[in-house]
Structure formats: structure tokens, C-alpha cells
Amino acid sequence: MSTQKITKTRAADYQDWYLQVVAAADLAENSDVKGCMVIKPWGYALWENVQRVLDGMFKDTGHSNAYFPLFIPLSYFAKEATHVEGFAKEMAVVTHHRLEMKDGKLEPAGKLEEPLVVRPTSETIIGASFAKWVQSYRDLPLLINQWANVVRWEMRTRLFLRTTEFLWQEGHTAHATPEEAVEETMKMLGVYATFAEDYMAMPVIQGEKTAGERFPGAVSTYCIEAMMQDRKALQAGTSHFLGQNFAKASGIQFSNDKNEIAFAWTTSWGVSTRLVGGMIMTHADDDGMVCPPRLAPKHVVIIPHLRVPEDRERVLAYCHALAAELRALRYDDAKLRVELDLRDLSPGDKKWEWVRKGVPIRLEVGGRDVDGAVAMFARRDKQADKPAPMPRDQIVGTMLATLEDIQRSLLERAKAFRAEHSKVIDTKEAFYEYFKEPAKKKPSDPTAIHAGFAWAHFNGDPALEAKIKDDLKVTVRCIPLEPGEPGTCPFTGEPSAKRVVWAKSY
RNA sequence: CGGGGCGUAGCGCAGCCUGGUAGCGCACUUGGUUCGGGACCAAGGGGUCGCAGGUUCAAAUCCUGUCGCCCCGACCA
Numbered sequence: 001m002s003t004q005k006i007t008k009t010r011a012a013d014y015q016d017w018y019l020q021v022v023a024a025a026d027l028a029e030n031s032d033v034k035g036c037m038v039i040k041p042w043g044y045a046l047w048e049n050v051q052r053v054l055d056g057m058f059k060d061t062g063h064s065n066a067y068f069p070l071f072i073p074l075s076y077f078a079k080e081a082t083h084v085e086g087f088a089k090e091m092a093v094v095t096h097h098r099l100e101m102k103d104g105k106l107e108p109a110g111k112l113e114e115p116l117v118v119r120p121t122s123e124t125i126i127g128a129s130f131a132k133w134v135q136s137y138r139d140l141p142l143l144i145n146q147w148a149n150v151v152r153w154e155m156r157t158r159l160f161l162r163t164t165e166f167l168w169q170e171g172h173t174a175h176a177t178p179e180e181a182v183e184e185t186m187k188m189l190g191v192y193a194t195f196a197e198d199y200m201a202m203p204v205i206q207g208e209k210t211a212g213e214r215f216p217g218a219v220s221t222y223c224i225e226a227m228m229q230d231r232k233a234l235q236a237g238t239s240h241f242l243g244q245n246f247a248k249a250s251g252i253q254f255s256n257d258k259n260e261i262a263f264a265w266t267t268s269w270g271v272s273t274r275l276v277g278g279m280i281m282t283h284a285d286d287d288g289m290v291c292p293p294r295l296a297p298k299h300v301v302i303i304p305h306l307r308v309p310e311d312r313e314r315v316l317a318y319c320h321a322l323a324a325e326l327r328a329l330r331y332d333d334a335k336l337r338v339e340l341d342l343r344d345l346s347p348g349d350k351k352w353e354w355v356r357k358g359v360p361i362r363l364e365v366g367g368r369d370v371d372g373a374v375a376m377f378a379r380r381d382k383q384a385d386k387p388a389p390m391p392r393d394q395i396v397g398t399m400l401a402t403l404e405d406i407q408r409s410l411l412e413r414a415k416a417f418r419a420e421h422s423k424v425i426d427t428k429e430a431f432y433e434y435f436k437e438p439a440k441k442k443p444s445d446p447t448a449i450h451a452g453f454a455w456a457h458f459n460g461d462p463a464l465e466a467k468i469k470d471d472l473k474v475t476v477r478c479i480p481l482e483p484g485e486p487g488t489c490p491f492t493g494e495p496s497a498k499r500v501v502w503a504k505s506y
Numbered sequence: 507c508g509g510g511g512c513g514u515a516g517c518g519c520a521g522c523c524u525g526g527u528a529g530c531g532c533a534c535u536u537g538g539u540u541c542g543g544g545a546c547c548a549a550g551g552g553g554u555c556g557c558a559g560g561u562u563c564a565a566a567u568c569c570u571g572u573c574g575c576c577c578c579g580a581c582c583a
Contacts, residue, residue, distance in 0.1 A: 364542075364543095
């Protein structure tokens with residue numbers, strides 16, 4: 001079992017705190033392969049729940065799953081110029097297909113005629129299939145999703161947030177008209193936003209990326225952006241309108257209803273295991289992980305107190321009965337996930353382990369509780385350490401409402417946090433003041449944490465954005481979809497269509 | 507690739523400056539005590555001190571080289 005205590009607070013050392021939570025909640029660990037992580041059962045269970053829910057949402061919106069190769073022929077990958085340029089510096093390349101013993105050492109042999117790249121994303125290889133599958137406008141739209149692993153050889157990695165290999169889903173669709181493709185792009189962005197808020201309890205801003213942050217090869221990139229507890233932004237999902245760029249590169253052509261040959265309009269969209277990192281950084285506290293109920297691997301843990309021998313049997317019987325009663329409930333379209341922890345450990349050890357793992361509700365049961373037909377009840381979001389007695393009937397009767405209340409209050413708490421650390425800014429001076437480099441402060445100073453989200457006007461000039469990034473490490477996270485008033489760019493005095501969201505980001 | 511830090515028991519670390527042949531906490535095993543509790547007491551198992559070379563009667567400790575990892579930056583979902 002994991003016994004690590006969390007010794008750092010979010011305010012004192014956010015980075016170390018994050019790593020400690022990941023370790024203490026037994027979510028993942030670094031592997032012997034640099035930059036790659038081992039996702040442990042508790043962390044993987046969170047991801048499986050993400051998968052299960054999203055997969056349902058994709059199917060409800062008409063998509064089908066398929067699977068495409070891990071390897072992409074270099075020539076395929078090279079077909080879309082901007083795409084190659086964007087990913088070239090982070091490619092894993094396979095050049096050999098055999099090992100031979102040479103002077104006692106295994107060495108690569110059997111050089112490939114054409115190198116293969118390990119997919120960093122699959123537009124090009126899926127495009128090759130789409131080109132075969134699409135002949136007529138009657139074959140469109142083509143709505144495909146793939147659950148897969150991808151590899152991007154990043155310079156610096158961080159558990160869940162950026163690993164060399166990561167798990168994700170990538171949707172790829174082809175349409176007869178640009179209007180349909182744009183509609184699909186926006187629809188899936190909406191699916192991500194709904195999922196983030198309703199399931200992860202993580203409030204997000206939907207918006208469009210500026211040219212500088214656009215997906216390589218896309219016409220336009222949309223995203224959901226969330227605020228973490230260090231007030232940095234996390235890009236939690238992206239949806240791209242690819243125009244005809246990839247259709248032309250891959251030859252996705254069809255005959256339209258006027259018997260003319262046309263290139264298809266495509267989209268792609270994805271979310272990754274980064275979402276698990278987002279959940280941690282949105283909800284976890286100084287005692288460890290806090291799982292949003294709808295995605296929690298376990299909803300309820302029951303910890304029996306069995307140290308009094310004469311109580312043992314009846315306490316166990318009571319716990320089993322209580323667990324059975326709870327398991328009969330259905331929460332969020334599935335059986336309530338109840339853990340009765342019978343391991344031969346002290347109740348204190350168990351309790352803190354489940355606190356660190358972030359199980360939404362903890363029930364502790366001893367002889368006295370059996371006598372009074374109660375259980376000691378604690379909800380993770382309110383009181384990690386102070387359970388209070390609650391009648392058994394009431395526990396069972398209010399369980400579903402309680403879980404929903406936790407789900408709701410986590411979202412509310414995160415929304416309030418974001419509101420508290422968002423600011424409307426109208427002058428360049430105020431903007432620079434807001435984001436002034438906090439690194440010179442001592443880490444123990446809470447204001448050393450990054451300022452937050454700034455809502456400011458912007459004339460859209462990429463050079464200006466680059467300069468601000470250079471000066472402050474702050475970028476436009478997105479141009480929000482929500483309606484906004486025109487105004488004046490505080491940096492140039494030029495007109496601006498609406499305010500954009502500026503922040504430091506992961 | 508730049509800057510910083512670190513490799514000593516499963517994990518976290520001390521010892522290194524001032525060489526004398528390895529220790530602490532947690533975890534683990536056993537026995538006992540305790541029993542609404544991240545317990546306590548006692549005993550026990552576990553390490554060629556990252557690797558290689560050098561200096562020395564003697565190296566975890568000094569010297570040289572080398573490998574690896576972590577954190578901060580540049581790159582990025």
C-alpha cells in the first residue's frame with residue numbers, strides 16, 4: 001500500500017505538492033524509460049471512467065470506433081507541410097526491424113527501406129484509409145474515433161500532463177461541405193466542455209486558438225481551457241477544423257451530387273490522459289487526491305473497526321449488509337462502486353490511504369455503530385479527518401444525492417476559484433503588473449503563485465503575442481466563444497473585436 | 507541544449523569537509539501490549555554506498571572519468 005504522507009502544501013511548493021499527490025494517491029510513477037510513466041491501477045481506473053463516459057458520448061453523436069497502425073510511413077507523414085514542420089522535432093523514428101549480435105552486443109540490423117514514424121497523431125495514416133473509403137457523397141460524413149497511444153518526444157515531461165507516450169482518443173471525420181465540418185468541430189468541442197464540467201467538475205472556457213497556438217495543418221483550432229490551483233491554464237482538449245488540407249494531402253476525394261470530384265472537409269479532435277492531471281490539479285488538496293464522484297474508481301469505502309474480538313463477527317456482518325445495500329443503488333447509469341476494506345491493516349492506515357486516494361465518501365463502522373444502526377460518515381470534499389455519526393437508513397437513502405452534491409460543490413468551488421483569480425484588464429501597465437514575475441518572491445509567499453486569467457482586448461497581431469510571451473511567459477489561451485463587446489487593444493490602441501483570455505499555461 | 511541538485515536497504519535520508527570498513531526513520535517479519543485508531547514496546551531480516559579507474563596500510567568519504575535521475579528554462583496536448 002502507499003504510505004507516503006503529503007508534506008508539501010499547494011501554497012508552499014505547488015510542483016512538489018503535485019508530484020506528492022500523484023505518488024500518495026498511487027496514481028502513477030515514473031518508469032525506467034525516461035519521460036514515460038507507469039499508470040497504476042487507481043490512476044488507470046480514473047482514465048477508464050473518462051474513456052467509458054466519453055466513448056458513450058461519441059457514440060451518441062454518431063461516431064464509431066476503429067483502430068489504425070501505430071507506425072506511419074515517413075512519406076505519408078511528410079505530405080502535409082505545416083504538419084511535418086510542427087511535429088518534426090519530436091518524432092520517434094523506426095529505422096530497423098531486427099537485432100543482431102555483434103561482438104557480444106545486440107545491434108539494430110535490417111534497415112528499413114522507408115523509415116516509419118511512431119504516430120504523434122494520426123491524421124495522415126487515417127487520411128490514407130479515408131481516401132479509400134470515400135468515393136461518393138453518400139459515403140459522407142465519415143465519423144471515426146480511435147482510442148490509442150501516441151508518442152511525442154518532448155524535452156521536458158511531467159506525470160500525466162506531458163509524457164513522451166500518452167493515451168488519448170482522436171476523432172477524425174470527413175464531410176462533404178465546410179459548413180458540416182465546422183459544425184462537427186464545434187459539436188465535439190461542446191462535448192468536451194460538457195464532459196469537463198459535468199463529469200470532471202472542472203470549469204472550462206471554450207474558445208479558439210490564435211494562429212500561433214494552432215494545430216499544425218489546421219485551418220482553425222478550438223480548445224477548452226481550465227484553471228489549475230496554481231492559477232495556470234491547462235489546455236484540456238482540442239477540436240480542429242482542418243479544411244481541405246489533409247484531404248488534399250491524403251487524396252480524400254468524392255463525387256458530389258452533381259457528379260463533380262471534390263476534396264472532403266475534415267476535422268480532428270482529442271483529449272488525453274492529461275485530463276487526469278487536470279482533475280488532480282483542479283480538486284486535490286493538501287491531504288491528497290479528491291475524485292469527482294462521477295469518475296471516482298470507488299464512490300464509497302467502508303472501513304470496519306475489528307479490533308474488539310467479540311465485536312468482529314457482527315461488525316463484519318453489518319458492513320457486508322451495508323455494502324450490499326449500497327451496491328444495489330445505481331449512480332450515473334452504473335452500479336454504485338463500493339469498497340469494503342477488509343485488509344489486515346489498522347483502521348487508521350486504511351482511512352488515510354483512502355483519503356489520499358480521494359474516495360468521495362468514507363464510512364467507518366465499529367461495534368458502537370452496529371448497536372446504534374449508524375456509521376461514521378465523512379465526505380472527502382468537506383472533512384477529510386472528522387467523520388460524524390449518521391443513521392444507516394439515512395446514509396443509504398441520501399447516498400445518491402450526497403454524491404451529486406459533492407459533484408456539484410466541486411464544480412462550484414472550482415468556478416469560484418477561477419472567478420477569484422480572473423481579472424478584466426484595460427491597460428498595458430495593469431497587464432504587466434498583474435503578470436509581473438513572481439519568481440523573485442520566496443516560494444512560501446502565496447502570491448508567488450501565478451496571477452490567474454486576464455481578460456483583455458487584443459488586436460490579434462501574432463508579433464505582439466510573441467512579444468508578450470517573451471516578456472511575461474503569458475499567452476492568449478483562447479478567444480472565447482461567448483459573446484463579447486468590441487473595444488481597444490491596450491497594447492496598440494487598435495480596435496479589438498472582443499476580450500481574449502491571457503494566462504501562463506502548462 | 508543551458509542552469510541547479512542528487513545517486514548509500516523497498517521508500518525517504520544522515521554519514522563525506524576532518525579516510526579506519528555503514529547508520530537513522532518509514533515499510534517488512536515475529537512476539538507482546540494497546541484498541542473509535544495514521545498506536546506502543548521488544549527482537550529480527552535486508553545494502554559489494556550508481557559505475558570504472560586512481561591515491562592509500564585502509565575509500566561511502568580524497569582525485570579523475572563516466573552513466574543515470576530529478577527540478578528550473580527553451581519545445582509542447
